[in-house]
Structures are given as C-alpha cells and as structure tokens.
Amino acid sequence: xxxxxxxxxxxxxxxxxxxxxxxxxxxxxxxxxxxxxxxxxxxxxxxxxxxxxxxxxxxxxxxxxxxxxxxxxxxxxxxxxxxxxxxxxxxxxxxxxxxxxxxxxxxxxxxxxxxxxxxxxxxxxxxxxxxxxxxxxxxxxxxxxxxxxxxxx
Numbered sequence: 163x164x165x166x167x168x169x170x171x172x173x174x175x176x177x178x179x180x181x182x183x184x185x186x187x188x189x190x191x192x193x194x195x196x197x198x199x200x201x202x203x204x205x206x207x208x209x210x211x212x213x214x215x216x217x218x219x220x221x222x223x224x225x226x227x228x229x230x231x232x233x234x235x236x237x238x239x240x241x242x243x244x245x246x247x248x249x250x251x252x253x254x255x256x257x258x259x260x261x262x263x264x265x266x267x268x269x270x271x272x273x274x275x276x277x278x279x280x281x282x283x284x285x286x287x288x289x290x291x292x293x294x295x296x297x298x299x300x301x302x303x304x305x306x307x308x309x310x311x312x313x314x315x
Contacts, residue, residue, distance in 0.1 A: 167229075168226050168229045171222050171226040171229070172222075172226055174222050175219055175223050178219040179219055181215055182212060182215045182216055182219060185208060185215065186212060188208070189205055189209065191276055192204050192205070193205045244293055244294070248290070248293065251286055251289050251290060251293070254286075255286045259279055262275075262278045263275060263278075266278065274314070276313065277310045277311075277314050278310075280306060280307075280309060280310035280313065281306075281307060281310035281311070283306055284302075284303050284304075284305075284306030284307035284309075285303065285307065286303075287299045287300065287306065288303045291303065
C-alpha cells in the first residue's frame, strides 16, 4: 500500500487550484467571444469539468488537513531542479504572452490575441511533459495547439 504525504496532497491541491482559475478564464473568454452561438454548450461542458476540479480541490485540502503535521520535507536535488525548470518554463510562457500581446497591439492584429495565447499555453505543455515525464501533458499540448491553430482559420 502506498502512502500519500501531506506535501504531495498540497501540491495536487495547488495544481487543481491553478487549473480551476485558468479553466474559468478560458470559459469566460470562449463564451464572451462566441456570444451564445454555441448555445452555451462549451460553457456548460467546461463548467461541469470546473465543478469536478473544485470538488477534488476541497477533497484534497480536507484530507491534507486531516493528516498529522509532519516536519517539513527536505527536497532532493532532483526535485529542486524540477522546481527551478518549472519556474523557468512558467516565466518564459508569461514573457511570451507579454511580448506577443505587444507585437499584436503594435501591428493592429490584437484580434489574434486569444489564439496566440492558446498556442503559447499549448506549447508550454511539451517541456512540462518532458520535465515531469507525463504523457498527458503532451496530449494536452497537441490538443491545445490544434484548437489554437483552428482559431486562426
């Protein structure tokens, strides 16, 4: 039987919190831009997904609080390296969004902002998938990039 540490539950809850926030933003952007032409299907489907995220977030937080307090876990050199690369990837993603927004504004093509951000977000999944050795990140990257490229069409 494997045990789950308080720190790993807190990490999962933090990841779910971030996914919840970003999913909510994408739902809002999609429904605002579609203006009901999808009969609100995208909003309803992703709202259901969002509710699953929120329920699991509270579940992980509740279980984490129920676990006895332990001494702070000391991260290995490999974990520290992964954390550093995660921050570098996240920082480069933010920088790419900032620079592309400015380029789009200066070229009078700001209407492409959402597809450009979606493409940047899709691309950030590939190094994360390699960093954490998760195939799911690669699938998410491909899916997000395809959707972003279709938005240009």
